[in-house]
Amino acid sequence: MPFSLSVIGCIIRHIPLFSLQTGAGAILSRLLTQNSSLEVLDLSYNDLSDEDCEAMIAGLHGNQTIRTLNLRGNQITDIGCRHLALALKGNRSLQALDISHNDIGDEGVTHFCDILDNYDGLRELHMEQCGIHSEGAQSLARVLTNNHTLAALYLSNNAVGDDGCEALADMLVMNGTLQTLYLNLCSINRASLHRMLVVLSHDNFSLRTLAVCNNNIDIHNDELVQGGFEGVDMRNALNRALEYNTDRKILTWGKALS
Numbered sequence: 001m002p003f004s005l006s007v008i009g010c011i012i013r014h015i016p017l018f019s020l021q022t023g024a025g026a027i028l029s030r031l032l033t034q035n036s037s038l039e040v041l042d043l044s045y046n047d048l049s050d051e052d053c054e055a056m057i058a059g060l061h062g063n064q065t066i067r068t069l070n071l072r073g074n075q076i077t078d079i080g081c082r083h084l085a086l087a088l089k090g091n092r093s094l095q096a097l098d099i100s101h102n103d104i105g106d107e108g109v110t111h112f113c114d115i116l117d118n119y120d121g122l123r124e125l126h127m128e129q130c131g132i133h134s135e136g137a138q139s140l141a142r143v144l145t146n147n148h149t150l151a152a153l154y155l156s157n158n159a160v161g162d163d164g165c166e167a168l169a170d171m172l173v174m175n176g177t178l179q180t181l182y183l184n185l186c187s188i189n190r191a192s193l194h195r196m197l198v199v200l201s202h203d204n205f206s207l208r209t210l211a212v213c214n215n216n217i218d219i220h221n222d223e224l225v226q227g228g229f230e231g232v233d234m235r236n237a238l239n240r241a242l243e244y245n246t247d248r249k250i251l252t253w254g255k256a257l258s
Contacts, residue, residue, distance in 0.1 A: 033063065048071065050079040060088060078105055089118060093121065108130065108136075137164025159187050181209070184214055200248070201243075217252065238252070
């Protein structure tokens with residue numbers, strides 16, 4: 001049965017896996033080119049490939065109505081990210097992009113840094129469980145230092161580590177736009193979290209939600225010695241960060257999963 005696609009109310013909620021066959025990317029590209037009111041395109045868990053991303057370049061480049069693009073849980077690598085970056089350079093409507101659960105790695109992150117550096121419309125970026133390490137987090141931190149539109153960044157379940165966390169903390173000194181940052185399960189230790197809390201206590205008012213659950217921290221144990229870092233008054237640092245912005249939420253529950 002050939003691939004077919006019907007649009008009800010001009011919003012695609014989800015296209016199930018069995019509906020996508022060879023050549024799906026080209027057909028989706030035509031949909032994006034021809035449809036003038038599509039706002040939400042959910043292609044999560046459809047086994048889309050880098051080749052499909054390449055085929056969608058023309059459609060995404062010319063589309064000026066799509067607001068949300070969900071590509072979570074496909075087979076996209078850094079090569080597909082390069083195609084997406086090229087496609088989105090000509091798009092001025094996209095506000096939310098979810099590339100989570102794709103093995104894009106640090107190289108893939110660099111392509112999305114190009115998007116953030118050249119595109120001023122993206123407000124929400126999901127990159128959870130993407131094989132990102134500290135290098136990728138540092139690349140994001142550098143480009144977000146001068147970004148004035150991204151409001152939410154989700155990096156949970158990546159090996160961000162202490163170097164990546166400290167780079168993101170330094171970014172928050174200059175960035176006054178980011179409101180949500182998720183770093184759950186990111187191999188973060190107490191020292192780097194303390195650095196971020198200090199920034200949130202004095203230099204950043206915009207961040208409203210910070211999630212650092214299931215990391216190598218114990219926010220309630222000030223006597224804990226871990227990773228050569230001793231005696232950090234974490235509870236006071238946490239309280240000061242919360243007092244600086246009374247609307248702020250900092251989620252710290254859970255321990256690192258071994």
